[in-house]
Amino acid sequence: MVVSSNSLTPMGDVLSVTLPVFVLIAAGYLAVWRGIFSETHTEGLMTFTQKFAIPCLLFSAIAGLDLKASFDWRLLTSYYTGSIVCFMAGIAGAKIFFGRPTEDAIAIGFAAMFANTVLLGLPIAERAYGIDSLTPNFAIISIHAGFCYLVGLTTMEIVRARHAATRPGAFATARLVARAMFRNALMIGVGLGLAVNLSGLTLPAPVMEAVTLMTSAALPAALFGLGGVMVRYKPEGDGRTILMLISIALILHPAVTLGMGTLLALDTPQLRAAVLTAAMAPGVNSYLFAAVYGRATRVSASGVLLGTAASIVTVSVWILILP
Template identity: 55%
Template sequence: MLGLIEIVLPVFLIVGAGYAATRAKLFSDPAADGLMVFTQGFAIPCLLFAALARLDLGAVFDWRLLVSFYTGAAICFALGVVGARVIFKRRPGESVAVGFGALFSNSVLLGLPIMERAYGTDALAANFAIIAIHAPFCYLLGITTMEIVRADGKGAGHTVKAVGRAMFRNSLMIGLALGFAVNLSGVELPSPLWAAVDLMVRAALPAALFGLGGILTRYTLSAQIPQAAMVGVLSLIVHPSIAWGLSVHVFDLPIEFVRAAVVTAAMAPGVNTYVFANLYDRAKGVAASAVLLSTALSVLSVSVWLWALSTL
């Protein structure tokens, strides 16, 4: 177990370094914003582009892998909504915002570096298959549910169109789409262009982790810790448990698919949890607390899941 913690710990040490540097005013808030703009607007899209362009789509886009991951995501979303509504007596719209935290895993900023540390770069192919539809699936499910349960707003059609436009103008989605286009078209890109893309890729994850630490300084653990803890249990324990059960016992997937499904499912809620809550002005304190608390707890929980995977 100690060896597994040593695999996970460097990832969180970089996040912690960004957090500490920003807290100590050695790294300013505008600098953290700039770093996240660089990584999420340029470096990570290059990473996703390169991965999708070079991916053997027929080998990794297995419907059983996607069902193993997204069934657990949808179930945890439903449990989060019901738990917030029944146990914590939140209003319907607030309950959806709480449930979204259990739906949206930090599949890129945490999932990719942890998988790479644990299993090597060659193990990331199945992760990219999951990531390719992660944002569209989660946002469409969250938005549709929010518009059904809340009484205000401009209606589902207007909101879905607005957020759909925002998603497909998003640089991460553009990187994925361009990667698919190059892969399916068979276009050969010039080697200097690939060399430039690969240089950007090498900067993507460490810089993103450091920037994530800076962004986390803006979140605080509020008085709604029990609700944040519920989201953490769903994200860090229930979701990967469902992914494990389906990928191992129902579909008997190859070990590389099992690892991708379980490790990605075991990630803490991503910062999009707060973005969604802020979009609707619902349960923002719970969302912020869930991101911060779950990210801290995942140092241990991810190590446990890596140990469990080593027994297969």
């Protein structure tokens, strides 16, 4: 069901857009929590969605984009200005108010910046405004992982290099970042979509139909799997730091994006896409980033879980605010 933008005034109508998405996440959570669906099954489902189905979805979307119209610098500036502000706010807040070490603060800043643009952002935007509204979303998503990881990894490695002479230099760090990006299945899907788009190739109909079948399973399966993955994230300690992280991700990010988008005169579909994407909870990748460095993992995991729960309300409010 798609609810038209003209009907998104009463809170009940807005919840009819957002709640089914979170009900599907809750179903996955309950299934794993109660042992009906094992964690091994969940890992297999997430492997399928993140390495096959969602890359196919991104490939199909990027291959068919009008690149000149979609990659509007104002749209990307509006969204990613918010990302950088949140990254810096997370670092500053963690260090100044909670006395966290710099490396912990960077992991927290990364979590504040890395919104769940795909697993939450796409299904909610599609239900709110229709599948034809997703073009700006795909433009944002196409560089999202690359941008956030480049900022986060580079900052972390620079800070770590100050404390140990044996840390890799700038060239080695850049090579590690590039290798991680090119091995990321989502980035591969985006890259292949861009290659097809720019080359003007027309793939055989059976291939495209197979891709379409794959994409139809991507978001529902990913939402169910996301719920299952969250069972392992236990909200533990650091309550005030987690509250700060969630506030930055769910309130500051969309607020800055809304302000920048208004200042740069984005049209209504672009503004809605940018702000709604910015309003998503921290993505699972924020925990993975923290786990790689062994820094602020408890805060990042709790931010994913509690932020997703809190976004049931905050995302609904942002939909009400948007034109």
